[in-house]
Amino acid sequence: MKISITKTTNSRIEGVDFDNLAFGRVFSDHMFVCDYKDGAWQTPQIVPFDYIPMHPAMMAVHYGQAIFEGMKATKSHDGTPLLFRPEMHAKRINKSAWRMCMPAFPENLFLDALHQLIELDQAWIPPQAGSALYIRPYMYASDEFIGVKPSKTYKMVIFTCPVGPYYAKPISLLAETKYIRAAEGGTGEAKAAGNYGGSLLPARLAQEQGYDQVLWLDAKEFKYIQEVGTMNIFFVMNDKIVTPALGGTILDGITRNSLLTILKDKGYTVEERPLSIDEVVKAHQAGQLQEVFGAGTAAVIAKISKIKYQDVVMELPTDNSVGTELKATIDGIRAQTTEDKFGWVVPVGAMQTV
Numbered sequence: 546m547k548i549s550i551t552k553t554t555n556s557r558i559e560g561v562d563f564d565n566l567a568f569g570r571v572f573s574d575h576m577f578v579c580d581y582k583d584g585a586w587q588t589p590q591i592v593p594f595d596y597i598p599m600h601p602a603m604m605a606v607h608y609g610q611a612i613f614e615g616m617k618a619t620k621s622h623d624g625t626p627l628l629f630r631p632e633m634h635a636k637r638i639n640k641s642a643w644r645m646c647m648p649a650f651p652e653n654l655f656l657d658a659l660h661q662l663i664e665l666d667q668a669w670i671p672p673q674a675g676s677a678l679y680i681r682p683y684m685y686a687s688d689e690f691i692g693v694k695p696s697k698t699y700k701m702v703i704f705t706c707p708v709g710p711y712y713a714k715p716i717s718l719l720a721e722t723k724y725i726r727a728a729e730g731g732t733g734e735a736k737a738a739g740n741y742g743g744s745l746l747p748a749r750l751a752q753e754q755g756y757d758q759v760l761w762l763d764a765k766e767f768k769y770i771q772e773v774g775t776m777n778i779f780f781v782m783n784d785k786i787v788t789p790a791l792g793g794t795i796l797d798g799i800t801r802n803s804l805l806t807i808l809k810d811k812g813y814t815v816e817e818r819p820l821s822i823d824e825v826v827k828a829h830q831a832g833q834l835q836e837v838f839g840a841g842t843a844a845v846i847a848k849i850s851k852i853k854y855q856d857v858v859m860e861l862p863t864d865n866s867v868g869t870e871l872k873a874t875i876d877g878i879r880a881q882t883t884e885d886k887f888g889w890v891v892p893v894g895a896m897q898t899v
């Protein structure tokens with residue numbers, strides 16, 4: 546399908562201060578939009594960024610049939626716009642779509658949309674080191690209808706936001722023993738909008754106790770560690786790297802997957818397995834808990850300075866050697882200053898079909 550392109554005649558880029566970008570509040574000139582109706586995706590379009598009118602009965606806002614992705618475009622040291630593992634995002638949005646009973650979006654069209662949108666708005670990729678153009682693809686149910694059933698129409702949208710270097714202050718976590726994020730059989734593995742709505746109250750309660758975010762435990766026993774906010778979590782214990790195994794309740798993070806690949810390549814001992822909070826407490830008491838960090842597209846690596854579980858407060862060192870090394874490797878691959886051994890970086894315009 547050929548994407549129709551309508552360019553803006555009124556670019557807003559001159560008014561943007563690329564040295565002071567508020568995360569998620571500055572939007573670039575164009576967006577991609579594609580409607581699904583009569584059982585098929587209609588003509589894909591790139592149009593000037595604008596409001597999308599909404600019917601009051603639009604299904605997504607009533608019943609939560611809505612999913613999203615988050616990814617980044619960066620510039621190589623020579624100015625070429627680059628995408629990072631875009632095909633993984635094309636696949637993941639369709640896994641989320643499947644779970645939420647939504648139509649798949651053709652992967653090649655998703656990639657084509659990314660390439661053309663980023664090509665057109667490449668001037669919006671901030672050149673400063675650590676900055677990026679954050680890309681937000683999302684799909685939602687657009688039927689004008691009241692009643693719980695799958696929508697017959699959907700909208701796929703992709704817009705972008707220039708973002709500054711994510712100021713990665715070490716964060717503190719409160720292990721949650723009352724509320725849950727996801728249960729086995731639920732939607733935890735999908736990047737579904739409702740998962741995040743449900744996480745806000747426990748996050749606020751954690752903040753009232755002085756913690757930045759919630760460390761989610763499993764829904765059955767409140768025993769096994771799941772993840773954090775929009776990040777997967779890694780523990781360096783006794784010179785091994787341990788991260789909770791995927792099992793349907795946690796998001797299959799592309800950063801997580803990339804870090805596991807890099808760690809194995811660098812010769813670290815890596816374990817993906819169920820990890821109980823008790824094991825972490827024991828390791829801490831034995832002086833074997835060396836570092837903990839979160840992993841996700843926005844921050845890449847977020848150092849964790851403190852974890853509270855019941856009455857135990859674990860203070861953690863944040864002069865992290867493993868986390869720092871991983872962040873430097875990923876940032877280097879993204880800037881094309883570190884060898885891209887695994888072929889993760891795709892120059893915009895050089896689309897590979899899947």
Ligand SMILES: *Cc1c(COP(=O)(O)O)cnc(C)c1O
Nearest residue numbers: 775776777796798799800841842
């Ligand atoms: C998006 C997300 C992640 C991180 O995934 P990446 O692909 O690495 O950005 C982890 N957990 C949750 C719940 C998420 O929504």
